[in-house]
Amino acid sequence: MFAEAAASGRLVAAQLAANAGVIAQAAKRLRMHPPTAALICGRGSSDNAGVFARYLIETEVGVMTSPMPLAVSSVYGRAPHVPDGLCLAVSQSGKSPDLVAAAAGARAGGAFVIALVNVEDSPLSQVADLTIPLRAGPELSVAATKSFIASLSAIAHLIAEWSGDADLSAGLESLPQQLDAAWAQDWSAALPALTDVTSLYVVGRGVGFGVAREAALKLKETCGLHAEAFSTAEVRHGPMALVKTGFPVLLLPQSDATYDDAQDLAADFARRGARVFFAGATTAPGVVSLPTVGAHPALEPILLIQSFYRLAATLSTARGFDPDRPPYLNKVTETV
Structure with a gap:
C-alpha cells in the first residue's frame, strides 16, 4: 500500500500523456451530444471516485448527475430510461457482475457509457461505448490507493476537456509533481490520537466529499476503525450529538466556497472537546x-x-494491522 500510493505522481503523469487522444475523443462526443443527465456506477473506492465525478460534473458542466443503484439492473432486471444520457462506470478490475449489468442496462436505456477501468480488456469495457484506461498498473495491495487516484485524475482530465476549463487543464499539468509533494507531507501529528481510538468522523464537502468517504473507507479496511464520513453540513444534523471530549475528527477541506464553513466547523468541534x-x-x-x-x-x-x-x-501498522492484507477482504469483490 505504501509503495503503490507513493508511485501515484509518476503514474498520473504517464496517464495524462497516454490518455490525451481518448479523452479528446470522449469530450468531443459529449460536447456534440450534450447529455441530458449523467449516471455514476461504482463500488467501494470506485463509488467514492464517482462522488468526486458527480460534484465536478455538476459544478463544471451543469449536468444533473446521480449515482446508479446497481441492484436495479443486476437483481431486479430493469434498465433505466436515460435517452441521450451519460453513464460513467468506474472500476479497478471491471469484473463485478452488478457493475457490468448496471452499465449494460444504462446503455440499453439510451445512455452513452464510458468505462474508466484499470483492466482494459475487462467485461466492463466490453459493454461500454468507450473505455478510458486508468493506467495504474497492477495493484497488489488489497486496499486501493494508486487506482483510486488514477480514477480521480482521469475524471478531472475528462471534465476539464469537456467543459473547456483552461484553469483546470493547467492545474492537471502540475498534478504529478504536486502528488509527489503531497506524499512528502507529514501528518504524523494525528498518529498519537488515532492509535488507540475506536471511532472517528472524516468530514469534507462538495468536490472533496468523495475523498472524505474514501478516507473513512480506508480507515475501516486497514486500521480497524469505525470511521464515518459526513459533509460539513450533514454532520450538524444529528451526528454532532456523538462528538464529546476526546472524539477524533479529521477535516479534509479544499480552498473553494466550502472552506470557510470547514473552518467554522473545526472551531465548533474543538469547543465541544473533540480532537x-x-x-x-x-x-x-x-x-x-x-x-x-x-x-x-x-x-x-x-x-x-x-x-x-x-x-x-x-497508522495501520501502529494499530497492529497489515495494510496490504485487510481481514475478510479480497482485491476483486464480485457482487451481484
Whole structure:
C-alpha cells in the first residue's frame, strides 16, 4: 500500500500523456451530444471516485448527475430510461457482475457509457461505448490507493476537456509533481490520537466529499476503525450529538466556497472537546493543522487523499494491522 500510493505522481503523469487522444475523443462526443443527465456506477473506492465525478460534473458542466443503484439492473432486471444520457462506470478490475449489468442496462436505456477501468480488456469495457484506461498498473495491495487516484485524475482530465476549463487543464499539468509533494507531507501529528481510538468522523464537502468517504473507507479496511464520513453540513444534523471530549475528527477541506464553513466547523468541534485535525492552515483554538499542498481547488482533494494514504499506511501498522492484507477482504469483490 505504501509503495503503490507513493508511485501515484509518476503514474498520473504517464496517464495524462497516454490518455490525451481518448479523452479528446470522449469530450468531443459529449460536447456534440450534450447529455441530458449523467449516471455514476461504482463500488467501494470506485463509488467514492464517482462522488468526486458527480460534484465536478455538476459544478463544471451543469449536468444533473446521480449515482446508479446497481441492484436495479443486476437483481431486479430493469434498465433505466436515460435517452441521450451519460453513464460513467468506474472500476479497478471491471469484473463485478452488478457493475457490468448496471452499465449494460444504462446503455440499453439510451445512455452513452464510458468505462474508466484499470483492466482494459475487462467485461466492463466490453459493454461500454468507450473505455478510458486508468493506467495504474497492477495493484497488489488489497486496499486501493494508486487506482483510486488514477480514477480521480482521469475524471478531472475528462471534465476539464469537456467543459473547456483552461484553469483546470493547467492545474492537471502540475498534478504529478504536486502528488509527489503531497506524499512528502507529514501528518504524523494525528498518529498519537488515532492509535488507540475506536471511532472517528472524516468530514469534507462538495468536490472533496468523495475523498472524505474514501478516507473513512480506508480507515475501516486497514486500521480497524469505525470511521464515518459526513459533509460539513450533514454532520450538524444529528451526528454532532456523538462528538464529546476526546472524539477524533479529521477535516479534509479544499480552498473553494466550502472552506470557510470547514473552518467554522473545526472551531465548533474543538469547543465541544473533540480532537480535531484540519488539513490546511487554521487559527481555530485547539485544532491541529496538517500540512497540505495548494492547487486548483478541484484538484486539491486528490492531493489530500495522497497525504492521507501515507498516514493510513503508518497508522495501520501502529494499530497492529497489515495494510496490504485487510481481514475478510479480497482485491476483486464480485457482487451481484
